[in-house]
Amino acid sequence: MTDVAHGRTATYPDPPTVDPADPSAAHLARLVQRYGRSPFTPLETVRHELGVDRDTFARLLATVRRRPDLRAAVTSGPSGQYWTKTILPLERDGVLDNVLARKVVYPHIIALYPGPTCMFRCHFCVRVTGARYQQSALADGNAMFASVIDEVPPDNPFAMYVSGGLEPLTNPGLGELVSRAAGRGFKLVLYSNSFALTEQTLSRQPGLWDLHGLRTSLYGLTDEEYEETTGKRAAFGRVKDNLLRFQRLRADRDRPVRLGFSYLVLPGRARRLLHLVDFIAELNAAAPDYPIDFLDLREDYSGRPDGKLSAAERAELQDALGAFADRVAERTPTLRVDYGYALQGLKAGIESELIRVDPAGMRPTAHIQAGVQIDVLGDVYLYREAGFPGLPGAQRYIAGRVGPGRSLAQVVEEYVHSGAGVAAVPGDEYFMDGFDQVLTARLSQLEADIAAGWRDFRGFLR
Template identity: 65%
Template structure:
């Protein structure tokens, strides 16, 4: 028996800072009693324990079960019963997902759980990667100060023909049962590859929904005219590095970068509307140190784009925070207070001026907006997994080299070669590269600094796998990882 409850009940918001756990337990008591498995005298105390559990996992999603058991103060039998009861009340699951760390669950963990890929990793069972990043760019026109790219590093133009043929073979190889199995990013700027449109069309013809991650400096009307396959993209996500030319120059080292990107996006909006194209357009904006106050200017910029095509406004914005260079990724109290204020102002202004816009605040900013001090997962060399997770995700560069982590697939990056597990070639498929690595029992011993090869997604996946492995080792195999 499962118990449904309102999405706005005290229970479903019990993990949010400022919520009343006593009121939540009181509201939960009837649902606990309705299960018929808790004696009447124990209903109240059990409800309190369930709320305490939801609050823990809404704030610390990668907490091992045995640690949670000790903190709550139950023996193993009692804790097992509590977990079973938790699973019977969907409102408690929503409480965890609504918590400050809820985006780890909803954006990453639960989708991969449904696909079964975590079990493949833990079982050391070869499986085709759930996500494949295609990194086709031979070069990049920017040099962003937070980017790990080696200055001047690029692929030779002579690698393009063979590289694009290799990408075509990968596209043909990917199982078609997952429409979102591939994305295009870098590495280096994807739009610098003149064959990108043909690759996108090839993937779209097989039913894949390709998202292009780009700086849009080259997303000109001429580019769109010459590579009509770009209109077969599912979405374009533009990384925005400032809101005027000076901010762009300071971040990317490129003069006039913002003016050109803005013109490209405005024209894209107009062409998309004129052609009736379904491709979605979004922005990714990193809130760099000292620029929280610029979020109001971001609202104005989005409004300007929307004015170019009122009937086809911008679809989404992804906001992220740059933690590079901060000890343990922590904000100072003053930065935190300013950023929280500006984020709430941004939310109010976008809701008023552009109500159809979807805003994703990511792992960290979502928690900050709830008033929580939840910190980003911080994987260190000692907590990196020697076998990584190629069943979950790999990246393929223009040479066909396959990398375990998203920030490792940059040409010439010191130490990245250790995370290259093979090469796709006319005689070797991507499936074979992954299978050989997994079946061979190969491992990579992390060195200091290697954690920077992991982006936020890799960090979350690693933390989840470490959590599950700990739960398995401590005897919680059937419940490993808490939410499934």
């Protein structure tokens, strides 16, 4: 099936084959289309849209459940990334059922936030300017992180990652923590700005070579762009030198650390995507046998209250994404590009729904069974963007503190049994990143379905 938008022809999967003689065929097609575009719609909403009774609707849902082609049509839709990247994997692992049942289980994902400070001040970051953790807190903080690493059940090698908060590489003990985790079979990915990924850092912290992956956040492709975004002069040149050196060392040492980037497409910079490919190609040339592994592209929706691009921005970005994909195929054919929840559909010329949960839609108990964030002090945060020192209102989203004699498992158990909850206020929605937003929307949808008597079919796809 094709569509034409902004001068570019988009191709996406044809609707599933249905029997024209079957009176339910049109209903099935509408169901697939609805959930391919709007995955978080409660079942009762769609039943009323179709105008069918409960028995008929149950038969339709059962048909979707047993038809792989119908499921595939949903997950290949404009919002299919929500299904394939987040919703269905969490369903498969039982995470959502654990949250709904308020079970005391170990968090599915644990984010370690070991950075005491950051050298950048990005205009879209919620960090309080000048806020940092005291250096005197690092020894106890790293001992606490080590205890968490020793505590995490070893059944999921990707149960932990290292991020922030603040820049992780500003913690001089990070390499030892990475080695400790690797020794237990965990595959840690480090999220970093790579400004401190210097030769001295790698020499002093050889444990960094035990990382499974290094994901560098790029804030531009020139010193001027970096300074405009981060406030730091001559930063891009240093980051580029660090990455070129890391590439050569990765090849010389034959270390399988996966290397990739996160790139936020800021307003007015869509055309810079071609230069991004050229930059990655330059890094590949430094170590031809070790090309850059991945690139995560995201759109910046900060400052847009409705979370929507203007028509002009959308047209420019779609055209830029098409040219970008062509350049990737030409210059970096082994690069795995992840376009995220919104850009995947836009790239194909299809509008997709970007989830924007407001304070009224936030769940008082959050989703501690799904994931937590732990900072240098041992504070366990419920949302990924809350773990910054001094951030107004963020302390309300601390579930407890890990420390001597108090494990993460104990913090989770006490929090769940307490029935504690937080009444959200305007601005709290910025404590949630995209993952938190998706989880919140999905859990609210599931609760609505169950309350409406659709427990067996809750969430449409399982």
